[in-house]
Amino acid sequence: MLTRRIIPCLDVTLGPNGGSVVKGVEFVNLRSAGDPVELAKRYNDQGADELVFLDITASHEGRNTMIDVIERTASEVFIPMTVGGGIKTLDEIRALLRAGADKITVNTTAVKDPDFIRRASDIFGSQCIVTAIDCRSNTNIDDPNARNIVRRRDGTPAWYEVVIYGGRKPTGLDAIEWAKTIEELGSGEIMLTSMDADGTKDGYDLYITKAIGEAVRIPVIASGGAGTIEHMYDAFKVANADAALAASIFHFGEYTIGEAKDYLRRRGIPVRP
Template sequence: MLCKRIIPCLDVTDGRVVKGVNFVDLQDVGDPVAIAKQYNLAGADELVFLDITATHEQRRTMIDVVERTAAEVFIPLTVGGGITSVAEMKAMLQAGADKISLNSAALKTPELIREGAEKFGSQCIVVAIDAKKENGHWDVYAGGGRIATGRNVIDWVKEVEALGAGELLVTSMDQDGTKDGYDIALLEAITAAVAIPVIASGGCGNAQHIVDVFEQTTVDAALAASIFHYGEVSVAEVKTAMAANGVAVRNL
């Protein structure tokens, strides 16, 4: 049985980690490098950094954050937000990222997924998908959840897989920040549609929610932010709960 991964997510803007509810009302929660070090020591399996207000100037800030983090943290690091070219992927990977997350850029130019996979390997390319339920099905949103694309989520994940993506990071906009639990139905539908690994995101409020998503779906990893950032539960406590429920874990 493959071990399931626990992945804290750090939303970064202007070089600081922030957290909001339903993609709005952002609050500063700390320095990304210091927080990443804490998670590394706490037993997190991977980390995700998302530059949520990426501009040219902030891209330089983000590269600096990645460089400083990679010098002190030795678990896989995925970086995303505003990356629109193979050259920008290369810059982040050279700064110390292990994987690149594409979202709006992949929707605008799907061929970027193939180009990145061919250049750096599929294992480096994570496609992030912000999904919201509309009229009985899930639609894909771009621009940090601000722009409805009209794309059906299931159609998009199949296309992404065919283009060479190595992993999906699926965020339920309906659940994001609510702490009511992951969107099980959404995740079940996506994992049934693709064979590549899926990371669950959006809605985690406690350790049981993480146990639930692993017991009720075939996702490969669970991502959470606020419960870890605010010390409501530790990575170790989550892994202990997983193991107690028969979920295979790493580094318990």
């Protein structure tokens, strides 16, 4: 059985003193969690499998991802690092990889120009391209865009709509159909965030995570909603996610990476040392 990955996510915003890691609910009401480089070093030392850096306001503000933060982090940590936020061109991907990123993640640009995924994977390899899917449940199952109906936590039938610009703009795309499309275009991995769950600490949206995992063959990273290490167990055991991404439970000292891995190991989930 393949080992499952634990991935801290650092949501970064640009401020007057440089980058700052923040956490909120559904990408708003943000509070500071500290310096991104220091947090990255902490997670490297604790045994995280990978790191994800997301410049969460880059697309909305129309600016590039923070290269300097990536360069400083890459000089301090030695685990794979995925970087995303506002990436629009192949040159930006090239610059991020040169700065020290191992993978890049795209969302808004991929939705607006799906062939961007193909071009990027052809040049840099599919293993470098992670497509982020941010989605929100829509209970209007008669909507002509509704292609796949999934039960929400409360049992309500819904379809999941892809949203972009940090969750601010609905697209009309069915998330499950979009996942199939990006796999065909050459994405090596999917990072799935249910906006219904993001920042709530009530657990991942297991239903859409499982549904997308069953629809594609590439790895799916569960994201959005982790409040306990039990929620990570559910992501692996119930939704069969390949990796679990979390932010606040690690940033604010509720758990360490080691504690999460020890718990999962005791419950039969294969994780790396």
